[in-house]
Amino acid sequence: MTSLTHILSGIVGDVFDKLELPKDLGTVKVSDRPDLAQFQCNGAMAAAKIAKKNPREIAQTICDALLQNDIFSKIEIAGPGFINLNLTDEFLQSHLKSMNTDDRYGVPILGEGQIILDYGGMNVAKAMHVGHFRPNVIGDCLRSLLRFAGYDALGDVHLGDWGLQMGQIISEFEIRHPDWPYFDKSYKGNYPPEPLFTYQELEKIYPEASQACKDNKDRLEQARQATVKLQDGHAGYTALWQHFIDLSLEDIKDNLAPLNIDYDIWKGEACVHHFIAKIAEDMHARNISEISNGATIIPVSEQGDKKEMPPLMFFKSDGAVTYGTTDIATIYDRIKLYLDLKKMIYVVDYRQNLHFEQVFRAATKAGYTTDIDMLHIGNGTVNGPDGKPFKTREGKAMTFRDLVNTVIAKAMARLDEADLATDMSDEARQEIARKVGVAALKYTELSNQPHMDYIFDIDRMTAFEGKTGPYLLYQAVRIKSLLKKAEENNLTIADDFKIEAKDRALALLLSEFSDTVKLAVRQYSPHFLCEYAFNLAQAFSSFYAACHIMSEQDESLQASRLKLCAMTHDILEKILNILGIHIPEKM
RNA sequence: GCGCCCCUAGCUCAGCUGGAUAGAGCGUUGCACUACGAAUGCAAAGGUCGGAGGUUCGAAUCCUCCGGGGCGCACCA
Numbered sequence: 094m095t096s097l098t099h100i101l102s103g104i105v106g107d108v109f110d111k112l113e114l115p116k117d118l119g120t121v122k123v124s125d126r127p128d129l130a131q132f133q134c135n136g137a138m139a140a141a142k143i144a145k146k147n148p149r150e151i152a153q154t155i156c157d158a159l160l161q162n163d164i165f166s167k168i169e170i171a172g173p174g175f176i177n178l179n180l181t182d183e184f185l186q187s188h189l190k191s192m193n194t195d196d197r198y199g200v201p202i203l204g205e206g207q208i209i210l211d212y213g214g215m216n217v218a219k220a221m222h223v224g225h226f227r228p229n230v231i232g233d234c235l236r237s238l239l240r241f242a243g244y245d246a247l248g249d250v251h252l253g254d255w256g257l258q259m260g261q262i263i264s265e266f267e268i269r270h271p272d273w274p275y276f277d278k279s280y281k282g283n284y285p286p287e288p289l290f291t292y293q294e295l296e297k298i299y300p301e302a303s304q305a306c307k308d309n310k311d312r313l314e315q316a317r318q319a320t321v322k323l324q325d326g327h328a329g330y331t332a333l334w335q336h337f338i339d340l341s342l343e344d345i346k347d348n349l350a351p352l353n354i355d356y357d358i359w360k361g362e363a364c365v366h367h368f369i370a371k372i373a374e375d376m377h378a379r380n381i382s383e384i385s386n387g388a389t390i391i392p393v394s395e396q397g398d399k400k401e402m403p404p405l406m407f408f409k410s411d412g413a414v415t416y417g418t419t420d421i422a423t424i425y426d427r428i429k430l431y432l433d434l435k436k437m438i439y440v441v442d443y444r445q446n447l448h449f450e451q452v453f454r455a456a457t458k459a460g461y462t463t464d465i466d467m468l469h470i471g472n473g474t475v476n477g478p479d480g481k482p483f484k485t486r487e488g489k490a491m492t493f494r495d496l497v498n499t500v501i502a503k504a505m506a507r508l509d510e511a512d513l514a515t516d517m518s519d520e521a522r523q524e525i526a527r528k529v530g531v532a533a534l535k536y537t538e539l540s541n542q543p544h545m546d547y548i549f550d551i552d553r554m555t556a557f558e559g560k561t562g563p564y565l566l567y568q569a570v571r572i573k574s575l576l577k578k579a580e581e582n583n584l585t586i587a588d589d590f591k592i593e594a595k596d597r598a599l600a601l602l603l604s605e606f607s608d609t610v611k612l613a614v615r616q617y618s619p620h621f622l623c624e625y626a627f628n629l630a631q632a633f634s635s636f637y638a639a640c641h642i643m644s645e646q647d648e649s650l651q652a653s654r655l656k657l658c659a660m661t662h663d664i665l666e667k668i669l670n671i672l673g674i675h676i677p678e679k680m
Numbered sequence: 681g682c683g684c685c686c687c688u689a690g691c692u693c694a695g696c697u698g699g700a701u702a703g704a705g706c707g708u709u710g711c712a713c714u715a716c717g718a719a720u721g722c723a724a725a726g727g728u729c730g731g732a733g734g735u736u737c738g739a740a741u742c743c744u745c746c747g748g749g750g751c752g753c754a755c756c757a
Contacts, residue, residue, distance in 0.1 A: 117697085126700060135699055138737075148737080172700050173737070216757080253757070388755055400683040401753070409755035416757050446684065447752055471685085474750090511719060541693075544685070546750075548692065553706070557719040560693090560705040564719075571717050578716065612696055624694065627704080634720060643716040680719095 094195045096607040097188055098122055098132065101178065105134050108158045112151075114140045121178065123605060130169070130177030131601060137174040148174030185600055186590040192604065193588065193656070198664055199607040202243035203614050206433045209247050209358075210236050211423075212440035216253035217341040217361070218262055218299040221348045221493035223483050224442070227472040230538045230673065232440040233354040234619045235470075237671045242614045244435070247357040250345075254338055254361035255419060258303065260320025262295070262337065263330050264312075265302035267319070275329035284332035292340040320413070324366060348493050351501065352531055353673060365422035369414060372425055372459075373407065381459050382407055391421075393454035405451040420452045424461050436466040438617070443471025443544055470617055473546035483549050501530035503555045504563070511557065514680055525680050530555070532562030532674045539672050540623035560627050562674060565665070568630035569676045571637075572662040579643065579655050586659055587652030599636045599657055602629055606664050619672060626668045633661045 098121050106119030118136030125133065137155060141148035152170045159168055159178075167179040192199045212232025215221055232248060239246035267276050273289065274280045290298075306313040323330045342359065349355070373389065376382040382391050387410035394402035405417045428434060439449055449469035456462045477483040485491050505526035508514055514525050537554040541547045557563045579586065592600050609625040612618075642658065645651035666676055 120697075122696090124700095125702095129700080133700090138699070141737080175700065256757070258757080385754085390754065401681095402683095403754045406754045411755075413755080415755070417754085419757095443685070444751060448757095451754090473685085507719090513719080545693085546686080550692075553692075556706085558706080564705095567717085567719050571719090575716055616696070618696095620694080621696080624704085631704095631721095635722085637716080638712095638718095638721045641715065679717095 094191060094197075094199045095201065096199055096611075097180070097601075097604045098608055100188075101132055101134075104162060104164075105136070105155065105159065105176070105178075108155050109136060109140065111158070112140075112144075112154065114143065114151075123601075123608075124177065126177075127598075129171060130167070130179055132178040132180070134176040134178065135174075137170075137176060141174065152176050182592040182597070185592050185597070185604075188604060189590045189592075189600055189660075190588065193660060198660070198667070199604070200241070200610045201607065203611060204239075204242055204244050204435070206435035207245045207247065207431045208239055208436045208438060209249050209427055209431065209434065210239075210438050210440065211249050211251045213250050213356070214253070214441055215250065215341075215345050217259070217337050218295050219253075219341075220296050221345065223475055223491040223493065223496050225493050226475060226496060226534075227538060227543075228440045228442070229349065229354050230352070230535055231470070231472055231543050231619070233352075234535070234539055234671065234673055235438065235440065235617060237673065238610075238613060238619060238622070241610065241667075241671055245433070247431075248355065249358040249360065250356040251423065252338075252341070252345075252359070252361035253416075254334075254341075255324075255363045255366060256414065256416070257316060257320050258299070259323055259334055259337070260318070261302040261306050261316040262299055263323060263333055264315045264319040265298050265305070266290075266333060273333075275333040277329070280329065284329065288336035288340060290336075292344045295337060295340055296344075317411075317413075348497075351497055351527055352534070353675070362416075362419040362423070365419060365426045366414075368422045368425055369418060372422055376407070376459060379459075381455075386410060391455040391458065393451050393458065395454070402454075403447075403451070405455040417448065417452055417455075421455055421459070421461075424452075424456045428461055428465070434465055436468060437462075439469045440472060440543070441469065443473060445469070446471050468617070470543050472543045473541075475549045476546055478548060478550050480548065497530070497534065500534050500551060500555065501527050503551050504530035504533060507555050507557065507563070508680075525677050528675055528677050529563050529566060529680070532566050532669075534562070535673050536562030536565065536623060539619040540627075542618060542620055565626055565630050565669065565674070566676055566680065568633060569662060569665050569669070570678075570680050572633065572658050572665075573676070574679065575637075575642065576655070576659060576662065582643070584643070584655060585648070585652040586655040587649065588656070589649070589653065590656060591647075591650050591653040593650065595636065595639050596654065596657060599632045599661065602632045603657070603660055603664060606668075622668050622671060626665060626672075629661060629665060629668075633658075 101121035102119055105121050106116040109119040110116045118140050119134060120136060121132050121134045123132060124130045137152035138148045140151050144151065149170055152174045155176060156168045156170060159165060164180055164184040165178055166181040169177045171177050210232050212228045213225060214228055215225060236246045236248045274284055306316050319330065323334055338361065376391065382389050388406060389408035390404035391407055392404045406415045407418050409415060427437065446469060453467040456467065475483045483491055485495065508522065508526055514522050533554040554561055555563060557567055605625065609621055613621040640654060642651065642654050645654065669676060
């Protein structure tokens with residue numbers, strides 16, 4: 094099962110091949126000029142250069158050969174040498190039929206093996222904020238997309254649970270609660286199974302501890318020592334620290350729940366701590382690392398570099414680790430655990446670009462990632478309608494929870510405005526609002542290219558009109574409703590298609606599904622799927638406005654149209670699922 | 681100083697290996713509901729693709745320079 098463009102490229106490519114021209118010049122794509130043709134091939138112009146002939150002449154030779162094939166209803170040469178192709182409806186019908194027998198609607202398996210996606214960037218004891226939104230949504234979507242493509246894609250939260258900040262919080266607790274058993278050297282019993290503080294208290298203590306360490310050198314030294322003790326396995330500190338992790342994970346999961354975002358690997362930086370000494374020793378022995386100004390560094394500049402490439406810091410001059418150290422150790426951990434690992438993809442703010450370049454080079458230099466693609470997808474920032482970083486009305490940084498809740502509340506207000514879903518229970522209605530809000534959020538996020546900054550406009554994204562998540566949900570629900578009615582009236586949904594002029598545009602667009610998925614996978618960019626889903630919804634809406642379906646007298650045409658509706662719905666649902674958007678039964 | 685990213689319609693953004701008349705949504709103007717959900721559809725107006733050179737039969741796309749904006753450059757993650 095392949096796409097129409099793939100089939101056509103094969104046919105046209107063979108003709109180029111017979112003329113002793115490169116086969117890939119026969120690449121066929123959907124026409125840029127749908128008023129002129131369904132498909133086009135631009136290869137004759139490039140071939141003209143190679144063969145030193147007139148492009149229209151070459152195009153004519155190719156057209157003559159293609160005319161032998163009866164799948165074409167029309168072949169024309171236009172302009173300097175475009176080959177315009179139209180298919181017969183019979184061929185289109187048979188193609189749709191074969192697509193329909195495939196539960197992937199023609200999308201081939203595009204790859205296999207494991208891929209680790211490292212996204213989110215959450216930290217222990219630090220509330221999730223607006224900056225966590227983009228990597229979470231993009232990373233989660235890429236996970237679904239790559240799974241659909243055939244890979245075993247695993248999301249790794251790679252929690253920031255290590256380093257000085259942990260020592261800062263521990264020492265702050267020790268100052269405030271010296272009587273707690275965690276700090277009693279002679280304590281022999283079990284530590285409290287439940288924390289003696291709430292997440293809210295923890296989250297509040299962190300910035301206070303951090304500030305105290307900035308203000309006072311002795312206080313900072315105290316935090317350093319606590320960090321060292323924690324890293325050396327101090328039992329009380331470890332027990333206390335475990336509470337930080339437990340409370341933080343609970344809060345993170347609670348934040349992510351409304352968005353249905355999940356991870357497969359809930360490990361933190363601390364998990365790889367015990368590898369660090371071994372890695373350091375190995376790096377030293379193989380002269381990969383060196384000592385500079387008292388620090389251990391991995392030089393990563395290469396000959397031919399156009400820019401200055403600072404080394405990766407492995408141990409600071411005080412012996413402490415940095416996030417580069419844990420990134421390297423994490424890579425080491427992953428290659429030992431995941432034996433079929435093909436790629437590691439980091440979805441992290443683009444400002445980390447240099448850091449990841451250093452890490453990737455260091456990992457390659459150490460020989461860890463010779464067969465593994467390392468990729469940093471740098472996401473841009475979310476700005477408010479004024480083009481500046483997104484803030485609350487009071488001017489504070491927006492928390493993740495507020496961001497999501499604000500949009501869900503807006504979605505509910507939209508339901509009220511439109512007098513929708515009023516016959517439902519409050520609970521059911523709240524669930525619709527959540528789905529609409531999440532659709533609004535995710536569609537906005539994913540329809541932008543990851544690396545671009547974008548403007549967060551709640552009014553626009555929650556609108557039911559235009560290129561929005563809610564519009565897509567509306568179209569999908571409308572189709573669902575139509576199909577339900579057809580079923581109630583015992584109408585037949587055919588497996589065969591009957592394509593007439595009014596059906597053609599939708600049918601052709603349905604056949605582009607697999608090309609779109611391929612493109613999105615190849616570029617790691619879900620925005621192609623967003624664009625396609627919108628075009629599909631809109632094409633359906635035009636089709637729906639132009640055609641009688643339930644009242645169509647020609648039974649085979651009616652059955653075919655119902656099938657087109659069903660296919661549109663299914664493909665829309667598949668794409669929305671990849672985007673992490675779920676369609677309600679009704680709304 | 682070195683490097684990365686961005687600049688496309690009034691606004692927000694697409695534009696995949698260079699191709700025909702540069703697209704979409706919003707907004708604006710007009711048209712269409714006694715058909716299956718009008719939360720819709722149809723149509724119009726709106727662009728020297730930041731600027732200048734270059735490569736090419738052909739450039740929003742590739743190269744060079746310039747302008748404007750954002751960001752990053754070993755001991756914070």
